[in-house]
Amino acid sequence: MFEIKPHPELSWSISRHKTLLECPRKYGYDYYASHNGWLRDADSLARHTYRLKKLTNLEMLFGSIVHDTIYQVIQYYLETRQVPSEQKLIERIRQQLNEGFIDSTRREHLWHDKPKHYTMLHEIYYSQHDRLPEDKIAKIQKRLGTAMNNFLTSQTFQDIQSPENIRFVESEDFRYMMVGDVKIYIVMDLVYRDLIEDKWVIVDWKTGKASAEDRNQLALYALYLKQRYNIDSLDKIVIRNEYLLEGYHKEHALNSADLVNVQNLFGMSIQEMSKYLVDVEKNEPVDINQFPMYQEERKCARCNYQEFCFRT
Template identity: 35%
Template sequence: MKVMENCYREYYYTYYGAHNGWIDNATDEQKVAWRLKKLTNIWLMFGDKLHDVIKKTIKNKHNLNITPNYLKEYMRKVLNHGVKESLEKYRDGVWDDYPRGEMLQEYYYGDKLDEESVNEVKRRIELCIDGFFNSKSYKDILKEKSILLEVDEGNFDYIFIHGVKVFALIDMLYINEDGYYVITDWKTGKIGEHDREQLLVYVIYVMEKYNVSLDKIKGRVEYLLLGESADYTFNEEDLVNINNRIELDLNVIDAFLIDKKLNQPRDKEYFRKCDSLNKCKKCRFKKLCINEEVF
């Protein structure tokens, strides 16, 4: 629901307007929306690369050659490659022909990366890698009695809540030496008000998949940039609250549909644009909003 909190029109393009944009007989707007949907930005790219680095490190946790300095250099290398690739695509204009690989929206829209952003990325590489190696969760899984269950598996496991498929993409799940199932969520940015709530969806998934009781599950958010962590336990009231929240979100989504069974949305104009110029500047779909009269 985060996208809908930002802008209803962005939600439309993300989940409806871009659908089938890859097929030959798609409308011009569908094709453009699909290409724009596949754009990323430097902060999303940073988070994706760091999560991938963490995943590989955990799966090779006994490899003594994987040091903080090694990972920092690797992060700089893959991010530089992503920026270089985006610059080349911007110069060649190939992204609008067919989107392949990665493309930073900063380059797609001709803005490039300013010096402040570059310096901030460099700072985050240092702090987040150090934060990972010093994190409670990483130290936990190095212990002999800890059992690693899942590490950002990418197999799109899901549960059904109120008859709707809800995906549970856990960053890491392990059993600690005290026998608790610990759900770990790596965060590369600031503390968010919905961080604990997000864990609750994973709690339901763990209870169902591993047939484990609620009192044997713990959650932890590792704020790598800050070098801090937040540990949580959960109770039955939490489960009631998250189920109610999901039901409310689903009702909001249904209000934008003409046909729920076919997942057919209302007209685009029903999805109101946000009135925040700052959000619009950062939106990957701003090209469509600016040039709406063309379609």
């Protein structure tokens, strides 16, 4: 049974860690000030913060829709052995992007009351215009065709089209793992076993540029998989990034140092997060004003909470 608590549970993920590094104030809004903001009787600040937390931008919306589309295409192929045309996939994604634009420009009142169920684009919310920048539209249009073409010709999708050689691990089988009292969230795009090579393959689809964190993210997933399925050797785990904009994949050869590094990262990150707690056991945070602001013009311009930080 769901229990309403005054403070959220302390959990960890790569994205949470990256948010803390980017700006502690944003981290405070994301993981503490917005807590319970979805409740009808929540105070106005929590509701407002939660609403801003749910803002997205055109690139993020595009990435989310692409990930959902890939999942649906794979499920459809496994059921029917048919592959939708590239053009059909492009039109499906374009339609969903248009729905997000319509939500943002014509359904703002619905988003205001139910921000989880409607889309509000950062570009619309903060510009107060019912249009998107032309350069962003052109960029997404270009990415749309590129991403779908590269997905359909990717190494992973080629593997999937030989289903007799692979066995999928259901996404419900991985959610989180516990390290001490801390829940570490695991959100893997795709996991399957290569029966021919006797390998476990972890795949992460990327709709952005490669970053230094990509390897750590996959190493975390490998650590979970090794523990969850009692895999005796790292040699049996393949971690693969599929970069859909560039049209290539990159596989990493894991070693024990990778797992040690990600465990050390977790330890140091949790220690840093604890600095912003009044009560560690209850995960009760300090006042939001005690979360420092890291001001950087480019990042602040993209932040969901800029109206809090730069009130006039």
